[in-house]
Amino acid sequence: MSTVDADAASLARSLELLETIILGKPTQIRLCLACLLARGHLLIEDVPGVGKTTLAHALAHVLGLAWRRVQFTSDLLPADIIGVSVFDRARQRFDFRQGPVFTQLLLADEVNRASPRTQSALLEAMEERQISADGTTYALPDPFFVVATQNPHEQLGTFALPESQLDRFLMRIRLGYPDAAHERALMRGGERREILSGLAPVLTPAAMLRMQRAVRGLYMADSLLDYTQSLIARTRSRPDLRLGLSPRAGQGLVRAAQAWAYIGRRAAVLPEDVQAVLPAVISHRLEGADASARSGEELAREIIEASAVPA
Amino acid sequence: MRPLAWVCAAFAGGVLLNIDRMPAWAGVTALALITWRLRSARRRAWLPPAWLRAILALIVTALVLARFHTLNGLAAGTTLLILMAALKLLETRQARDQLVLVGAALFLLLAACLDRQDLPRAPLYALQTWLCCAALAAVASPAMKPREAARLALRALLLAVPLAAALFVFFPRLPGSFWAIPRAGQAVSGLSDSMSPGGITNLVANYDPAFRVKFAGEPPPPAQRYWRGPVLHDFDGRSWTRREWAQHPRQPLEYLGKPVSYRVSLEPTQRRWWFALDLPEKSPAPQVTLTYDYQLLASDPVSDAISYELRSYTHTRGMGELSGTARREDTGLPEGANPRSRALALRLRSAAGSDADFAQAVLAYLAKGGFVYSLEPQPLGENTVDDLLFRTREGFCGHYASAFVDLMRAAGVPARVVTGYLGGEWNAVGRYLLVRQSDAHAWAEVWLEGRGWTRIDPTAVVAPERLTRGVFDLMPQAFGAGDRFLYSGGWLRGLLQRWDAANAWWTEKVVKFNYTSQLDLLARLGIRTPDARYLGWAFMAALLGWLAVLGWHTNRGARAPRGDALARAYLRLCGKLRRAGAARLPYQGPLDFARSIGAARPEFAPAVTHLLEQYARLRYGVRGARQPREVADFSRAVSRLSLRRRRAASA
Numbered sequence: 001m002s003t004v005d006a007d008a009a010s011l012a013r014s015l016e017l018l019e020t021i022i023l024g025k026p027t028q029i030r031l032c033l034a035c036l037l038a039r040g041h042l043l044i045e046d047v048p049g050v051g052k053t054t055l056a057h058a059l060a061h062v063l064g065l066a067w068r069r070v071q072f073t074s075d076l077l078p079a080d081i082i083g084v085s086v087f088d089r090a091r092q093r094f095d096f097r098q099g100p101v102f103t104q105l106l107l108a109d110e111v112n113r114a115s116p117r118t119q120s121a122l123l124e125a126m127e128e129r130q131i132s133a134d135g136t137t138y139a140l141p142d143p144f145f146v147v148a149t150q151n152p153h154e155q156l157g158t159f160a161l162p163e164s165q166l167d168r169f170l171m172r173i174r175l176g177y178p179d180a181a182h183e184r185a186l187m188r189g190g191e192r193r194e195i196l197s198g199l200a201p202v203l204t205p206a207a208m209l210r211m212q213r214a215v216r217g218l219y220m221a222d223s224l225l226d227y228t229q230s231l232i233a234r235t236r237s238r239p240d241l242r243l244g245l246s247p248r249a250g251q252g253l254v255r256a257a258q259a260w261a262y263i264g265r266r267a268a269v270l271p272e273d274v275q276a277v278l279p280a281v282i283s284h285r286l287e288g289a290d291a292s293a294r295s296g297e298e299l300a301r302e303i304i305e306a307s308a309v310p311a
Numbered sequence: 312m313r314p315l316a317w318v319c320a321a322f323a324g325g326v327l328l329n330i331d332r333m334p335a336w337a338g339v340t341a342l343a344l345i346t347w348r349l350r351s352a353r354r355r356a357w358l359p360p361a362w363l364r365a366i367l368a369l370i371v372t373a374l375v376l377a378r379f380h381t382l383n384g385l386a387a388g389t390t391l392l393i394l395m396a397a398l399k400l401l402e403t404r405q406a407r408d409q410l411v412l413v414g415a416a417l418f419l420l421l422a423a424c425l426d427r428q429d430l431p432r433a434p435l436y437a438l439q440t441w442l443c444c445a446a447l448a449a450v451a452s453p454a455m456k457p458r459e460a461a462r463l464a465l466r467a468l469l470l471a472v473p474l475a476a477a478l479f480v481f482f483p484r485l486p487g488s489f490w491a492i493p494r495a496g497q498a499v500s501g502l503s504d505s506m507s508p509g510g511i512t513n514l515v516a517n518y519d520p521a522f523r524v525k526f527a528g529e530p531p532p533p534a535q536r537y538w539r540g541p542v543l544h545d546f547d548g549r550s551w552t553r554r555e556w557a558q559h560p561r562q563p564l565e566y567l568g569k570p571v572s573y574r575v576s577l578e579p580t581q582r583r584w585w586f587a588l589d590l591p592e593k594s595p596a597p598q599v600t601l602t603y604d605y606q607l608l609a610s611d612p613v614s615d616a617i618s619y620e621l622r623s624y625t626h627t628r629g630m631g632e633l634s635g636t637a638r639r640e641d642t643g644l645p646e647g648a649n650p651r652s653r654a655l656a657l658r659l660r661s662a663a664g665s666d667a668d669f670a671q672a673v674l675a676y677l678a679k680g681g682f683v684y685s686l687e688p689q690p691l692g693e694n695t696v697d698d699l700l701f702r703t704r705e706g707f708c709g710h711y712a713s714a715f716v717d718l719m720r721a722a723g724v725p726a727r728v729v730t731g732y733l734g735g736e737w738n739a740v741g742r743y744l745l746v747r748q749s750d751a752h753a754w755a756e757v758w759l760e761g762r763g764w765t766r767i768d769p770t771a772v773v774a775p776e777r778l779t780r781g782v783f784d785l786m787p788q789a790f791g792a793g794d795r796f797l798y799s800g801g802w803l804r805g806l807l808q809r810w811d812a813a814n815a816w817w818t819e820k821v822v823k824f825n826y827t828s829q830l831d832l833l834a835r836l837g838i839r840t841p842d843a844r845y846l847g848w849a850f851m852a853a854l855l856g857w858l859a860v861l862g863w864h865t866n867r868g869a870r871a872p873r874g875d876a877l878a879r880a881y882l883r884l885c886g887k888l889r890r891a892g893a894a895r896l897p898y899q900g901p902l903d904f905a906r907s908i909g910a911a912r913p914e915f916a917p918a919v920t921h922l923l924e925q926y927a928r929l930r931y932g933v934r935g936a937r938q939p940r941e942v943a944d945f946s947r948a949v950s951r952l953s954l955r956r957r958r959a960a961s962a
Contacts, residue, residue: 219931219932219933220931221930221931221932221934223930223931224931267932267933268928268931268932268933269931270900270901270927270931271900271901271903271931272900272902272903275898275900275903304898305896305898306898308897308898309897309898309899309900310878311875311878311881311882311885
């Protein structure tokens, strides 16, 4: 079996596995995987108790990545994430003690509970994929993902992420309540995290990097790029949106569509792939810009339905 | 910067269209201000402050007032508008100001259209409309490239053409002249109500058209093409003048031969005569009277191009008697003038048996006396007729007509001078006769017992060839080198005839499309009641039809790009499915579409899903991997696909 087929098979296997842990949310799980395959950071937003953290754990576990978890609180400091320089008395010099960010997958739990200063320290690391401390630059491992969870803004004790920082998350997904059947299964089943600890990882970091390269190389026809551009242009021309999508969002949209097509085992990207990832990619970027109280998903739906797919 | 340049171009176009109407200094000032504004936009040069602009505006108004003594009227109004708009240009900073200037440019276009509607200007007007629309587009979106703005304007104008045509044909027109435009100081050359010996000579060098004639049947032979204009009765020894207030009963006529029906399209003359083939049967319009001496005299001067239908008889015989007053008026001569010719007349009359013989004798005298037909005769002295007959012996039609009538009257025979045109150039392209100013002519009419007023053309015996050929052919040396070059060449002449035919068509069908022609057209379309309401309905129908076409055009949905066979085939497939009741939503991709067909019309799914998947691969797959044959195969498969039968089978 070639590596390509092997990768595809293990990808399918990890999807299956994730679906046994997070019940009834196949689309969200696929989006999460697509986000990571597109080298993007993921934001999971929902009310407490619907399985955000479990999903993040499951991802880290199944993908076979080294991971660490940081619970964000209002008194968390940047050094608690990045690391500190400690004076080594014996050797008469400062040593840099790496913080939890030096890992392949960082779980940033309840990221909006930390102060803006700490948030921005993390978000800088996300964008640059490196850390600067005391004049030295430390590269973060590759792959490097941040999977952040956050509670909705309305909750007490939260600092909303500004648009500039939201823009750095490739996708934002919402889990939502499970339907009755899956909720019943949850009630009957055991503690999810215990199930997790019993699982062997399916993928390896090397396989992850290989798949990321394959995703980037997936063919996207010019006519499809035209269509994608027309979607983005529409967000910029709408009078009810203060801000349109950034070029970074456009890049991310293309990458995410490629990842979606890769998961669907297609050799080229289709308009459907762009449409499938569009809500997750753009909803968090547009919500803050919307004058009305529509959700980002509704806006994304409107934008899709207003743009014709050219023949 | 870019919108400003467009606005300046549109405004400059408006100025140029009106440049001959205003004083030179105004045109130069306007163009200089445009240049200044453009330079200042490029180099951030100084622009005058508000107080200075106000002073300039006052100065400009004063200058226009000083030049025209009014601010009304086309010339003064246009000049003022141009100068004020040029000053406005100096304070043009925002899009709003630029829109005002484009508005001014459009108004200048309208002003130019008001009284100049000839064919050569039509493309200029179209160009200026385009320029103004492109300027509007550029002002509306400054980032637009010049080419895009021009293309957008062209597209908008082309889309508007059907509506404009419908408006032109169906918009209710008012009878009579709607615009009363005062036209001051427009000197128009043409025949006047007086004739001095050299008078017509000036006209002969003028090659402008006087009128065009379209005949219902065959045109009369060239020697019969006498176009009657002013009839002159009074002679002061030098010039002939028309008698303004004379009223006599019109002689009853017996018509001989067949009538000639025709339509005259008269160029503006600023005079009251309408020209007709000698002799018209009756007046063509209520405001025109047929006078006792068979002139067609309108109540108002001809200030716009007009056309009218007439019927004439080239051969007639007068039936009545000449009244005493009329006889007196048409035998009067100035006391003591031209004694030698008077003696000659009396001698010839006593030798002749009758007035008719006498006229023949005078013609014979002119034919044999060594008289020369010339456009540049020597000047005549105090006694013009004596000088011509016994000294210079050279002259033009006016000279001979004048001398002939003088001789007749000297012997007591009633006679008068008739001016008008003789001949004309047959335009084979438009099948009409073009009569030019250079065809101007003068002849005599003599009262003969039993025959009434009889036309006698003394020029015909001096220069018989004038009857069949124009003055230009006879004496080309009298014309300028430019005219000689233009009108003598073979192919060039043919080209000019074509051009003239196009011009005539334009004037007849477009410029003069008025209340009556509108009714004619509607009658041909089957609407016979002359009622503005029908026009309104027709107009509304045309408007709605046009909007429907436009709506269909824009709402036709996706159209295949040119040369994209795959897109065409795919749209064909979508069309088939739509007709079978499974329409693709505009935002659906091919696989999404296949899924929805599977849900809504599962009976189509087996046949269609494969096609849609094939399309997705061809359209979005790696381009290099696609064979041209595959597109053709797909197209054929789409053609073969028959959904109706499938539905019948499943039903």
